[in-house]
Amino acid sequence: MFWQALKVQGRVIRASILRETRTRFGRSKLGYLWALFEPMAYILSLLAIFSAMDRGAPIAGVDLAMFFFSAIIPWLMFARISGAVSRAIKSSKALLTYPQVKGIDIMLALLVLEFVTLFLVAVIYLAGASYLEIFVSIERPLEVILALFLASLLGFGFGMLSSTARLYWSAYNNFQSAFMRVLFFTSGKFFIVGMLPPTLQEWLWYNPLLHVVEWMRSAFFGGFESQFYDLRYPVMVALVMLFLGLATERMSRYRLSEA
Amino acid sequence: MIEFVEVSKFYPVKGGRKTILDHVSFRFPDNQNVGVLGRNGAGKSTLLRLIAGSELADDGQILRRGKFSWPLGFSGGFNPELSGEENLRFVSRIYDADLREVTEFVKDFSELGKSLKEPVRTYSSGMRAKLAFGLSLAIDFDVYLIDEVMAVGDAQFKKKSRAAFEERRQTSSLILVSHDMKTIRNYSDVIIILDQQQLKIYEDIDLAIETYKAISGGKVNGKA
Numbered sequence: 001m002f003w004q005a006l007k008v009q010g011r012v013i014r015a016s017i018l019r020e021t022r023t024r025f026g027r028s029k030l031g032y033l034w035a036l037f038e039p040m041a042y043i044l045s046l047l048a049i050f051s052a053m054d055r056g057a058p059i060a061g062v063d064l065a066m067f068f069f070s071a072i073i074p075w076l077m078f079a080r081i082s083g084a085v086s087r088a089i090k091s092s093k094a095l096l097t098y099p100q101v102k103g104i105d106i107m108l109a110l111l112v113l114e115f116v117t118l119f120l121v122a123v124i125y126l127a128g129a130s131y132l133e134i135f136v137s138i139e140r141p142l143e144v145i146l147a148l149f150l151a152s153l154l155g156f157g158f159g160m161l162s163s164t165a166r167l168y169w170s171a172y173n174n175f176q177s178a179f180m181r182v183l184f185f186t187s188g189k190f191f192i193v194g195m196l197p198p199t200l201q202e203w204l205w206y207n208p209l210l211h212v213v214e215w216m217r218s219a220f221f222g223g224f225e226s227q228f229y230d231l232r233y234p235v236m237v238a239l240v241m242l243f244l245g246l247a248t249e250r251m252s253r254y255r256l257s258e259a
Numbered sequence: 260m261i262e263f264v265e266v267s268k269f270y271p272v273k274g275g276r277k278t279i280l281d282h283v284s285f286r287f288p289d290n291q292n293v294g295v296l297g298r299n300g301a302g303k304s305t306l307l308r309l310i311a312g313s314e315l316a317d318d319g320q321i322l323r324r325g326k327f328s329w330p331l332g333f334s335g336g337f338n339p340e341l342s343g344e345e346n347l348r349f350v351s352r353i354y355d356a357d358l359r360e361v362t363e364f365v366k367d368f369s370e371l372g373k374s375l376k377e378p379v380r381t382y383s384s385g386m387r388a389k390l391a392f393g394l395s396l397a398i399d400f401d402v403y404l405i406d407e408v409m410a411v412g413d414a415q416f417k418k419k420s421r422a423a424f425e426e427r428r429q430t431s432s433l434i435l436v437s438h439d440m441k442t443i444r445n446y447s448d449v450i451i452i453l454d455q456q457q458l459k460i461y462e463d464i465d466l467a468i469e470t471y472k473a474i475s476g477g478k479v480n481g482k483a
Contacts, residue, residue, distance in 0.1 A: 008353075011352060011353055011355055012353050014352065015348075015349050015352035015353045016349075018348075018349070018352070019338065019341070019345070019349045022341055022345055023338065023340055023341060026341070026345070092338070094336055094337055094338055094339075095336075095338070095349075096313065097313055097329050097330065097336040098313070098329045098336070098350070098353060099311050099312030099313045099327070099329060100312075100353055101353060
């Protein structure tokens, strides 16, 4: 029984991944291009600002572009996954006609699709960076991958919660985008926590993504070891969000027909 | 086999909730085509969705054995941005059906031709129903759940669908919701009326239609 159910779910998720890939990239080549160039857009605009202010990377010996890159990839994993997952139910409502398709399957499919896409994009960037000789190697590659997993998991949990919140609270969208903006500026894209005043550090401690970014950078760059991050915090936030997300997803199945 | 055990279903509406089913225990007849009648808004489509498992009951248990189709209707089921063919592949995959066989069958049955390559949003509701029909017939269900779409397409297509279901009569049956008495008469062996949050079965089609007329205030579509 359980095995059978698992097999069906595997089938549904696989079909959903293929379908979401089609939806995202199938219609036009623009989808691919944007996926590839979005990190570049961030990096270039941050580079422009920093060079206008005549500032270098906060970590000695690290190329500025790589400094931004190391935060933008986990940020995008969080942002893209949470965005896609939070819209999953609304954009795929038609699929819920099929009894074996549950909201969670579509969400998992989007998680996989967004993660794999960004991961490949990151690899392409690294290849480019090493060609430009601004990048040699990653200090602790396994930890970098784990940090990306953690960012994705946070995005998934936040997306699930948002998806339910949307069903019950119509003004939630505004709240979500305001919240994302706060996270955007406080997730360490253009700073390291060590250079901030202590009070600010205390406040920003509550942003789990900042922990992930500091961890990511410590594992990425040889000459940098952050004293700031405590992995227990982002892991716990991710688990709590996942738990609440799964619980509310189950609850919201009763409300889908009105969504 | 489908059986409801103490099933309740309601919807929140403004200022309270609307009950569709109130502690219903009911065993649907096996291997018979079932027509479902009920007033507008009584919840016939919801009933089909409960049978399919697309929607959960608020209380009680629904027991099923066999392979039930998704509710075949004018709405839902397809991603409007993807082509008919891409949608068809998705459905084949989730039902573990052979992609090529399904595609061939649907191409042949639906008569959609080149439109299969076009996004579903460009389809008329008739074309969508043809796609859904062809697709569900290609997958071989034990029970087909049909919501109002029996009479799609031109006379020839209607004849073809009818023949297809007729052919499957040995192995499959229908549960059919329709406002059209002619369709109900044509297809049903027994009738179930959904009224006052309860289900009631009628072996006698004429009696069922009379009863339905009485509860719906005499306004009935199609010649009875």
